[in-house]
Amino acid sequence: MQTALSHADAVKAGKRTRRLRTINRYMFVIPGLLLFFVFTILPLLVGAFYSLTNYNMIQPWSFVGLENFKTLILEDDLFLTAVQNTLVYAIIYGPTSFLLAFVLAWVINNLKFRKAFTLGFYTPTLASGIALSQIWLYFFAGDRYGLFNYYLLKWGIITEPILWTTNPDTIMPVVIFVSLMMSMGNQFLVFLAGLQNIPKDLYEAASIDGVKNKFQEMAYITWPQMKPQLLFGAVNTVVGSFGVFDIAVNIAGMPSPEYAAHTIVTHLYDYAFTRFQMGYASAISIVLAITTILLGRICMRVFRTTD
Amino acid sequence: MTGASFAKRFTALCLTLMMLLSTSVAVFAEPAGAEETLPESDATQSETQEGQDEETDTDTDGEASYADVKNQYEQNGYPLGTEPIVIDPTTAVGNDGSVVTIGNHNDEEVFIWDYTNPGSTVGNQNTSYTWTFYVEQAGLYNLQFVYDALEGSYDEVKRDILIDGALPFEEARANPLYRKYVENGDVTQTDVGEGLEGDDIRPSLSEVFGWQTQLVYDPSLREALPLQFYLTEGEHTLTLNYRSQMLAIKEISFVPPEELMTYEQIKQYYAEQGYQNGVGSVRLEAEEITFRNSTSVRREYGTDPSTEPYSFERKVLNVMGAENWSAGGEAATWTVNVTQPGLYKIGFHVLQNWGDGLPSFRRLEINGEVPFAECAAIKFDYSSSYENVTLGGDDPWLFYLEPGDTLTLTVVMGDTADIIRQLEENVDRIMDLYSDIRIRTGTDPDPNYDYQLQRWIPNLQEILSELRTSMLQINEQLMAISNRRPGMVSNFNTIADLFEQLHSDTFQIPAELDQITKAATDITTWVTEMEAQSLEIDTIYFAAQNENFDIKEASFFDRIYKFFMEFWLSFFKDYNSIGVISGTQESIDVWISRGNEWCEVFREQVKRDFTPETGIGVNVNVLPNGQLSANGTSVLMLSYISGNAPDVVMGAAPTDAVEFSIRDAMTPLDELEGFEEVKSRFHESLFTPVIFEDHIYAIPESTNFLVMFYRTDIFDRIGIEAPETWDELCGVVIPALYENDMQFWYAGGFDVFLYQNGGSYYRSDVGTDGVEYDFMRTGLDTDAAYNAFVQWTDMYVEQGIPVTANFFNQFRSGDMPIGLGTFTEYMQFLIAAPEMQGKWTIAPIPGTVRTDENGNEYIDRTTTGTAGTYCFIMGNSQKVDSSWKMLEWWTRTDTQVYFGNEVEAVVGRDARWLPSNIEAFERMTWDSNHGEIIAEAQRLAVTTPNCLGSYFTARHVSNAFNRVAVTRTYRARDSLLMAVKDINQEIWNKREEYNREVPADAYTIS
16 A cells, blocks of 8 residues: 555645645754844844934933934034945945955956966955054155155155155045055955856857957956846945945044044944943944945946846 | 967067056055145255254264274283272262262261262252362273162162263263172962962062172173273372262272283183093073173073973973163173082073074173183174074183172174264264255255256265175174175175165156165164174083083984973963962952063062962953954953953053943043042043043053143254244244254144143033033034134145154154154153164143233143053942952052152153053153153043043044145135034934934034
8 A cells, every 4th residue: 555645645645745844944053044144134124223212322212313413414424424435435445346346356367377366366365454544554654754655755756754644635545555455356256256157158159250359258258147246246345335434444544534534333332332322323323224224235236147 | 380489479468458457546546745845946945054054063972982982002012900990979069069978878988979869969850960089090990889779669879970081982981880680589480270280470679789890881881891990190180960860879999990801811710720620510590590781681481391390281491582682881791510629611591582583692701701812702693593502613612700799791782882882973974974965955956956966065976985885794703603695785785886886877856865765764773783692591501521511412303292282271271361370369350551571560569479478369361452442342341241341451542431331331530449548649621531521440550741842952063942932933943943854743733732722622512401411512602713724734734744753763864853742752762762862852732822810922732642542340240349459459658659660660761651640650750851841741631521422532633634734725724624524413413312402503503
């Protein structure tokens, strides 16, 4: 009777296994979801709640409604400076870093000692940002012994040392430059992986179909094939550039001279940990979160794989 | 195919593009100050300074070094003296009629040099005494004292030794007579609770008094043997100049130097004496030091598994020395534990992984005498791990030892002495060369102009090539004594290359001027490093000639095991807590933001005095720097929120007071019992930053000061004096500096000018309820503040002083011979720049000329008390009374004096503790008149208050300053008004947030 299992049984068994399989799948996802909930969703919700209160960390909070958002958008001049700085940073840093990393990945992918170059470009990103900014601070030191000043003076390009990190005019360019140099490694590693994943036969097929040079290869094969990595890279840079903080503070100090490197996150930090207006700081963080989510959506739209 | 070559070409193109991209960002940063005026023609300037050239060379160092004097002795073939010349100290004659005190000391009538003794008639610190003596036979003599250092600080007794009224050589200056210290009791363990044994605790040291005999040595011990003085036949005088500390002298004598035998000779001597071989083999744990002559020579925590005894669970004091036993002259003495008299070989289990490949040297003495010539400087080679070293190597030296003999090891410079001397000579030559060149070119020369240096300095090329050869020779010497190539060798090679390059093309010199001074600075840094002769000893072995040493070695597996166990235990060990002291009463938690060693001293002091006195137990925790601040996510803030805050916090910044107290996180101290008494221990102004709404929240512990530093040698040379007022500084001193291509350094911020002009940061105003409140608005909108702001920014705009600079380095090189600085700079100049000794001093900061109500002009010399550290009680403490007892005890004069002395002894001279307590400060010893100037600076100091929203003030003042002095985009008035608006806004916002009154006109005007 072993072979004559009834149809109903089989169906039942099938259903059970399917249900088990579904449960299994959820079981696998749960640890990740749990962590995501505890460390991302929950703080966001708590932040959203506190953004409606007046809270100084030690004394009990009081509910103020949308007051914080009102002040933030209508009255806070400094927030506008912060938004402006962040946008300047994002507009220059975002695309430049994206393109630089892409070009770099492409170039290195075509080179002979690919692994060595990859290692060379990636290693710096392993060091902590704070440690690296210290090195950059030596490059941009404001006295005549700073590396850049030293050579600029030596070659007669300038006559007195530039106060790179004190002068508001030069702070932002320095911050952008240093961020570019420091972030390149991470991004380009993703792009490099993307480049190496493109099947070789595609190129062969293309060359038979009449693709003549690397630019055409780029336009018709590499770029479309790389869309997932490009999407990841774009979202990463956009979110990253809106979250600029460490480098800005390490280079320009907190607060920076004349708020020249005052970004949204430094503004947030200023309110949270200098003034202890946690409610207001939460409001800033909520605005920041919404902005980045929106920008993330836009990036998704632009780089969406059509298939 | 062409594909490959195309790819290559394209790669190159891409790389170029990338370069362009990255440079375009740099172009962004086009210099804002580019339109500044060009420096004046240096060529004309240099013509005027020609006359000063010669003077520079003549007023240098004065005394000859002992090495030179000794060479002369040898050239002249002076004989050694034969008979000792004994001087009776009681025959002293004091200078300026000071009376000689002869008193009873150790039951003998002797000469006592003690000006602190109330009954004493000995004058002040400028005292000197002279003795006259007769020399029968011309020759070389050692000088020997029989003395007893009187109770004082841990400083050595120091005197200048003058023969016939002059220093015979530089080494006779500030010559030390050492003190003698022993441990009080045994090693104890920290109490970690639950009956477990914690880390080892060092017993404290105490001084042993009683007559000591000591020969006079070179203070830095470059010369390992006693200094020799040449005395001709006839009458001579010996003069001692006071430098530091008091003593009683029983006998002074010039004794004939002992001629040391070589080891070969002493072997024969052993045979003649019929010495027998020793018996057995014994170990002596080196940490069991019988006595030492410096408090820094002590037990240390050895972390190598081969050290004995060893434990990975707790820190054990199982070795001695290490980097705390590295300064010339520091000695440790052990009692030899052999059982039978006889000949023994000596071995050491040592670690010498300091000095980057260079060896360390020690002088060995048995019963206070160097047994044979080789022991004058024994070399301990560099090695990355613990080594067993046998004296004499493969053919071990034998020493005649009897039970109870003493063995002394003293830090000496050995073979490095000669190298150090050459390096110092080179530094002098480089700096001479630099000043010669600078007179022609100025500090900021035009690299494209031919200054024709060779015409002005005829032997220029000769000097350069000599310097190069000398550096290369030094490298050879270094390599010869080192076990591996020291880092300094590469640096010296670079320096040699630099001189080679400059030698071949002197036209380049102006462009490389910075490199020349950098070379001198580098060499000085290496010299300081070379002078530190660290050595860690775990065990000393004695064994008869034919016996083996009793050695215990850690195997490879021991090491692996230890590594994993330490890693494993790191999950359980509380590294912050440095000890629990249990008392009979309740226990309080104390968090301290200071180095571990400071906290250990504190803990020992609590255990010694506080807990026995009050019965209160204390749990001491160390926090890293910045973790007590009210800004940012500090541990203290977080612990307060989570309810785990300590009772007492020490080492915090005063700015925290407002931030914590507005949130009820601090306990007001002014209503506690005995507060007024505690308050009277300090300058009133120190409480300004910790007052919030009529309550005082913290007590000052350490303090700081702002004074003016200047190089006396340079000021004498260019004929200017330290300025009394800012007008004098700007009118006389700065122009004179510019004439000599030098600069002034200002680090006083806005405070100094604001307070000297009678301004203040905050004003009171009437609130909407008609009552007047303090701190209602900023005081920067007053005339006084405006004048101060103009005065401040003009220093940069009109006088052109630099915004950033490395004051320490440039003060040393002489490019910035005057500037304002704090205690930090003071200690740096004192400790880290030995070559400047005697060439700089301090003065009160310049003042502002003001007119009082009667129309009389006076100089306002108000200075700022740049913040020190404070201690306070947290707001949620349930043990306020006990905590207050702790603060009261901690800020007492005796506690502070003891703590300061201990820290200086344990951590080193550079860790000097500057107490806020006025009496404790007065008990400190300072060089010349520095103590008075610093005391005056503290008395005149005004401290900036903190209030709601006050963190905005510093920020906007600095922005206002930047707009005027750095970017030069605004005029002073506009810039200051912008700051006023922002600061007021924040003050009012904060006041509203905390339901305080705001002025009636808030937000409407400004």
